[in-house]
Amino acid sequence: MAVSKRLRYEILRRDNHACRYCGAAAPTVKLNVDHVIPTSLGGSDKPDNLVSSCAACNAGKTSSMPNATPVADVDQATFRQAAELQAAADRRANARRRSQPSTATVRAAFRVHLIAVWTWAWNKRAHTQPTDEQEMQAFEHLALLADGSDMTSNQLTEIAFRAGSAQSVKVMEFVNTQLSEEQFALGADAVNQWWDSWEDVDGTGPSADHTAAFCDSLHALVILLDAVKQRDMVLAAAARAGRQKDPEIGRHLAAPAQS
Structure with missing residues (x-):
């Protein structure tokens, strides 16, 4: 019932x-x-x-009696094997964590990168090294930007380069001149294209002064362009300027393709 x-x-x-x-x-x-x-x-x-x-x-x-013989208990060896496998997995995970740099280490390394870019740009333009005091001032400003802003690594690198090229410790003054991701990528590719074309002529590369001058002319150009639509035009101009050993890219924008 x-x-x-x-x-x-x-x-x-x-x-x-x-x-x-x-x-x-x-x-x-x-x-x-x-x-x-x-x-x-x-x-x-x-x-x-x-x-x-x-x-x-x-x-x-289902239809089993309450006093039916229960299924066999789990073999204790199975428990031991599972524990050993889990312990091995934990050891591998801990090893991976130890091999990866901490967030603090990555942040410190990026600060060093920024001040290195700033110092390199200063040296290439002025042919002198900044003083320890100047370097410390620039480092403090760059570290503040790196830790307190949401700018990308490319944008921060661009700011460090611009400030160093101007022999300035007032890094904040260059914040509004940073390039977009696309502009920065185009600028980096254009510099490489210009350098390789220059070197292809006789096997010698451009001087530091020529390189700094080209970077300045390139920056003034790139900030005015659509880095996606006009990418090929800029790279072609950089190649022509390099072949003619000219640090001024603007003179080659309207040059014929076969030059």
Whole structure:
């Protein structure tokens, strides 16, 4: 005989609306009223043979006797093997973490990169080294920009280069002259194109003064252009300027392609 709605309610209330097998409670899970001894095995519909059961436990129990022999316990060797595998995975993860630089290390390295760019640009333009005091002032400003702004690494590198080329420790004055990602990439490619074309002529590269002058003329040009649509034009002009050993790229923008 089917369990009545009244009896079902009483069983659920008796079991505190929780599965007697796993403890899961309503409304987290849907509860059924389950026969402890299945009716197919002679179980009755009496309250002492009924329990609250979640759908998962009820499906897993199926038509088995409550005193049926349980499945074999897990072999202890399996536990040991699982523990060993987990320990090995933990060791590999720890080794990877140790091999990766910390955020502080990466930040410090980038600061060093910025001051190196600033110092290099200063030296290439002035043929002198900045004083320790000047370098410290520039470093403090660059570190402040690197840690406190949301500018990209390319933009910060551009600022460091511009300030160094101007022999200025007032790095903040050059913040508004930074290039976009596309402009910076175009500028870097154009410098390489110009240098390679210059060197192809007789095997010698441009001087530091020529390089600094070309970078200045290139920057003045790139900030006015669409770095995506006019990329090929700028690279072609850089190649022509290099072949003619000319640090002024603007003179080669309208040159014929075969020059």
